[in-house]
Amino acid sequence: MPDERSGDSAPTSPPRETGGDWDRMWAAFHELRLSSAVERQTRLEELARENPELAAELASLLESEPRGEEWDTTGRAGELLDLGAEAFSALLEAARVGEQVGRWQVVGKLGEGGVGSVYRAHRTDGELDQEVALKILRPDALDGPLLQRFARERSILARLDHPHIARIVDAGSTLEGVPYVALELVEGEPIDRWCSRTAASIDERLDLMLQVCSGVAYAHRRLIVHRDLKPTNILVAESGPGGPSAKLLDFGIAKLLEEEDTPGGVTRTQNRMLTPRYASPEQLRGDPITTASDVYSLGVLLYELLTGRSPYGESTSSSMALMRSILETDPPRPSEALAGDASRDAEGRADTGSKAAIETAALRPARRLRGDLDAIVLRCLAKEPDRRYGSVDELADDLRRYRRGLPVLARPDSPGYRVRRFVTRHPLGVTAALAAALLAIGFTTLVFVMALRLDAAAERERGERLAAEQVSQFLIDLFEAADPALRVGPEPKAGDLLERGARELATSGLEADLRSRLAAIVLRAQVNFDQIDDADRTWTDVLEPLAAQASPRTRAEALLARASILERRSEHRRAARLYDEALRLVPLSQDAGAQQIRTLAQLRRATVRVKLGDAKGALRQIERTLDELKERDGEDRRGVPTVQLEALARLAAALSESGEAQRAEPVIRRALDLARSHPGVSELVRTKLLEDLAIVLLHQGRAAEAVPLFEQAIGQFEAILGPDSLRLPLTELGAALVDVGDFDRAEALHRRALDIATRAAGLDSPRRAAELVNLGWMLHNRGELDRAQRLYEESLALNTAGAGADGPALVPVLNNLGLLELDRGHHDAARPHFLRAERIVRAAFGEKHPALGFLWTNQARLEHESGAHDRARDLYDRALALRRTLYPDGHIETGLTLNGLGALLCESGRSDRGEHLLREALAIRQRFAAPDDWRIALSESDLGHCLVESGRFEEGSRLLRNSLPRILAQRGEEDPRAQRALLRVEALAESSPTP
Numbered sequence: 001m002p003d004e005r006s007g008d009s010a011p012t013s014p015p016r017e018t019g020g021d022w023d024r025m026w027a028a029f030h031e032l033r034l035s036s037a038v039e040r041q042t043r044l045e046e047l048a049r050e051n052p053e054l055a056a057e058l059a060s061l062l063e064s065e066p067r068g069e070e071w072d073t074t075g076r077a078g079e080l081l082d083l084g085a086e087a088f089s090a091l092l093e094a095a096r097v098g099e100q101v102g103r104w105q106v107v108g109k110l111g112e113g114g115v116g117s118v119y120r121a122h123r124t125d126g127e128l129d130q131e132v133a134l135k136i137l138r139p140d141a142l143d144g145p146l147l148q149r150f151a152r153e154r155s156i157l158a159r160l161d162h163p164h165i166a167r168i169v170d171a172g173s174t175l176e177g178v179p180y181v182a183l184e185l186v187e188g189e190p191i192d193r194w195c196s197r198t199a200a201s202i203d204e205r206l207d208l209m210l211q212v213c214s215g216v217a218y219a220h221r222r223l224i225v226h227r228d229l230k231p232t233n234i235l236v237a238e239s240g241p242g243g244p245s246a247k248l249l250d251f252g253i254a255k256l257l258e259e260e261d262t263p264g265g266v267t268r269t270q271n272r273m274l275t276p277r278y279a280s281p282e283q284l285r286g287d288p289i290t291t292a293s294d295v296y297s298l299g300v301l302l303y304e305l306l307t308g309r310s311p312y313g314e315s316t317s318s319s320m321a322l323m324r325s326i327l328e329t330d331p332p333r334p335s336e337a338l339a340g341d342a343s344r345d346a347e348g349r350a351d352t353g354s355k356a357a358i359e360t361a362a363l364r365p366a367r368r369l370r371g372d373l374d375a376i377v378l379r380c381l382a383k384e385p386d387r388r389y390g391s392v393d394e395l396a397d398d399l400r401r402y403r404r405g406l407p408v409l410a411r412p413d414s415p416g417y418r419v420r421r422f423v424t425r426h427p428l429g430v431t432a433a434l435a436a437a438l439l440a441i442g443f444t445t446l447v448f449v450m451a452l453r454l455d456a457a458a459e460r461e462r463g464e465r466l467a468a469e470q471v472s473q474f475l476i477d478l479f480e481a482a483d484p485a486l487r488v489g490p491e492p493k494a495g496d497l498l499e500r501g502a503r504e505l506a507t508s509g510l511e512a513d514l515r516s517r518l519a520a521i522v523l524r525a526q527v528n529f530d531q532i533d534d535a536d537r538t539w540t541d542v543l544e545p546l547a548a549q550a551s552p553r554t555r556a557e558a559l560l561a562r563a564s565i566l567e568r569r570s571e572h573r574r575a576a577r578l579y580d581e582a583l584r585l586v587p588l589s590q591d592a593g594a595q596q597i598r599t600l601a602q603l604r605r606a607t608v609r610v611k612l613g614d615a616k617g618a619l620r621q622i623e624r625t626l627d628e629l630k631e632r633d634g635e636d637r638r639g640v641p642t643v644q645l646e647a648l649a650r651l652a653a654a655l656s657e658s659g660e661a662q663r664a665e666p667v668i669r670r671a672l673d674l675a676r677s678h679p680g681v682s683e684l685v686r687t688k689l690l691e692d693l694a695i696v697l698l699h700q701g702r703a704a705e706a707v708p709l710f711e712q713a714i715g716q717f718e719a720i721l722g723p724d725s726l727r728l729p730l731t732e733l734g735a736a737l738v739d740v741g742d743f744d745r746a747e748a749l750h751r752r753a754l755d756i757a758t759r760a761a762g763l764d765s766p767r768r769a770a771e772l773v774n775l776g777w778m779l780h781n782r783g784e785l786d787r788a789q790r791l792y793e794e795s796l797a798l799n800t801a802g803a804g805a806d807g808p809a810l811v812p813v814l815n816n817l818g819l820l821e822l823d824r825g826h827h828d829a830a831r832p833h834f835l836r837a838e839r840i841v842r843a844a845f846g847e848k849h850p851a852l853g854f855l856w857t858n859q860a861r862l863e864h865e866s867g868a869h870d871r872a873r874d875l876y877d878r879a880l881a882l883r884r885t886l887y888p889d890g891h892i893e894t895g896l897t898l899n900g901l902g903a904l905l906c907e908s909g910r911s912d913r914g915e916h917l918l919r920e921a922l923a924i925r926q927r928f929a930a931p932d933d934w935r936i937a938l939s940e941s942d943l944g945h946c947l948v949e950s951g952r953f954e955e956g957s958r959l960l961r962n963s964l965p966r967i968l969a970q971r972g973e974e975d976p977r978a979q980r981a982l983l984r985v986e987a988l989a990e991s992s993p994t995p
Helices: 020-032 037-050 052-064 076-094 145-158 191-198 202-221 265-273 281-285 291-307 313-317 319-328 334-347 352-369 372-380 392-403 415-425 427-453 462-480 494-507 512-528 532-549 552-568 572-585 592-611 615-633 642-657 661-677 683-699 703-721 727-739 743-761 766-782 785-803 810-824 827-845 850-866 869-886 892-907 911-928 934-949 953-971 976-986
Strands: 104-112 116-123 131-137 168-173 179-184 234-238 244-248
Touching: 037 052, 104 131, 145 168, 145 179, 191 202, 191 234, 191 291, 202 244, 202 291, 202 392, 281 291, 281 319, 291 334, 291 372, 291 392, 334 352, 334 372, 352 372, 372 392, 494 512, 494 532, 512 532, 512 552, 532 552, 552 572, 552 592, 572 592, 592 615, 592 642, 615 642, 642 661, 642 683, 661 683, 661 911, 683 703, 683 727, 703 727, 727 743, 727 766, 743 766, 766 785, 766 810, 785 810, 810 827, 810 850, 827 850, 850 869, 850 892, 869 892, 892 911, 892 934, 911 934, 934 953, 934 976, 953 976
Parallel strands: none
Antiparallel strands: 104 116, 116 131, 131 179, 168 179, 234 244
């Protein structure tokens, strides 16, 4: 016969589904919690001889039992009072049958719950013929946490009115002042027993689950979390033509989301009253509870309804083992659990035909569960709340999608997630955050690449699934090398792990295409760690030979990885050739993987075009690619938007480098917002976008705003990648600090970057040479010209030894040496540096490289200061023509040339033309810099001087006087430009018109 149950179902004895040891411990706990200390110790010793583990758990549970306010057990008198109160309650409850409670007469007892007893009661006021489940608080609980819990439950039930929740009918107090609540009487049985008794089909079980989800979602919308969802709290009643109906009971430990958890007894009592078998990991840990906890419990319920067993199998026989499983163990897929049970049942049959029949009958529903239902259940059971469904409504939607034969939103865990779970379960293997850093940077990228290569259909194919599993195992083996419990010798560094991974791939038994793809990931990780020399070796020793044996598409991926090294080394022309070759290897296709490779190659080729001087063409290409991405991905927003993020980041960089930093800012902010809103985007990608935003602000002249963003990015990079990966962001922050005049901090950062480069690559490396130039430029700007010169010359020697006397890496060093001599007024010493740099650029890059614009503008300044105005005019004209060709109107570098040419024309007697160019240059600088920036002040000083010399004294003197304090404050009196501005102001007295 079905049970007639309603109301509270947190019984004083445990539910029978929780297992033998738990039953014994629960009974012993209630037996001993009021015993004297001597009696308790004697009983525990007896139990320890029989079952040491259970005795230890029981002792721990008894020690945690609250004292004082909750239980007065501090002396024998208190014990006697408690026992007397319980006895009185028992007598009073037995006498309730036949009692009139409000308008209800108690007919009989239905059961007991955690806070009192539940009775069948009949309405006697004559208004209606009605029966209810009458829940009455235990008389001994009239003060303390149980009374609070009972009052909370009544309050919560009063907010609920739903067809799948047992509703409240009445509430009040008995003549003795004991609270009661009358609930809808549900004539039914627990959902699992009903499904078993009726042999319900999978579809019928899912229908009931949808009813349960409807009730739970309704409660959630009213900010109520149930926290104790289990079969005995969900009764199924036969309700006529509408079919079976599920009713949700017992909101005794429910939580109002709008209220905070209290530190007192109510919370502790509720934690003890939950049913561990159905509790979420966060409930067992004591973490904050959200609706995600109910999603988890529904997942356990669904698992049991579909398989007839717990997700954690036999571990439920021990409470400690059960808790460990819930917290640490990934349950098997429901289909695997069902198939395994069928095989074990069949093994017990001697008759071969009978065994086969059992396997066939039982494996049929297992096949039905495989795939979508497995994915739905396991998404509910994710250990991390944010990996579950975002709401019960989402779970119900996916169940309905499954019923209608539509694709479900839940997908099986990716190889990358399984690797992350491995790291979580083996924390000793990630000492110093090395393995975690590797996982965060390279291998989540790998998962993304594989996800694009293996679309929804291909993912189901056995061969591709095997490849994914091989990848997972490769990564797990790599992480085990860092586990101090397994390794011999010192802890490996991040670079060591990557290098080991590359070596293993060279000789691995994996298929060549897969090895090549993995090697490309390792190489990109090395680039992310700024291990350029290691990445070069990975290319030469591993990836290049593997790529030669791989498919065209995989070879194209390898070329993209190789080109990333060349870009980091500023070998842009060689990188461009590799991108072109990759595009030839992967023609236009509808295949998602091929489209991705083509898109990345086009984006990166466009960025190189900016470096090579074709900024306008690069911008057009990137914008076209973004339009294509928008059309292609418009229907599916579920995937990680990695390619779109790269497109936006590269567009912002191209705009910024093309002098359109104002246009770049909303683009990079859009990318950052998209990355932050998508949970699948790695923290490294978000941090890189934050760094890109800081760079855009720096290019706008907003260094003060860029500094805190650089600092935040550096902190996050260090947490993700470690301190040895910070060379480039430290250099960028140093440049921003120079702009705001904080030279001491800038020097410290540049020296730290220099130390990183020296440790990583050696004393004679190109990276060290680059950092010497950066440190030298900082000192140069501070006016320490002798120290700057020594660093420039050391860098020049290193670059000459490494790249030859005509290597392009020499160009920035030669340019800086020329400027240094120019600032000293040593024009003859400056000229050879500029001319040598010009010859190298023309030989390496031709006549239209952006570097020529810098060199010609600097040479023009030299000739201007030397008095060779015609020669200076020719150089300024060439630089201006080149920059107007390369860049959009209003580019910051065009403004530099305009400023120099305007000043020259003013001094040459062409004040009208000169003033026009100076005003154009000032307007450009005002668009790129903050109003008080020293560069704007320099332009104002040049324009003011031109105006004074042409007889426009009032406006000119105002500009000169207003600009001087800003120049002195930000550049210092030793700066040559500050000295020139000061001399102009001092000369005003002599040039002032006579009154």
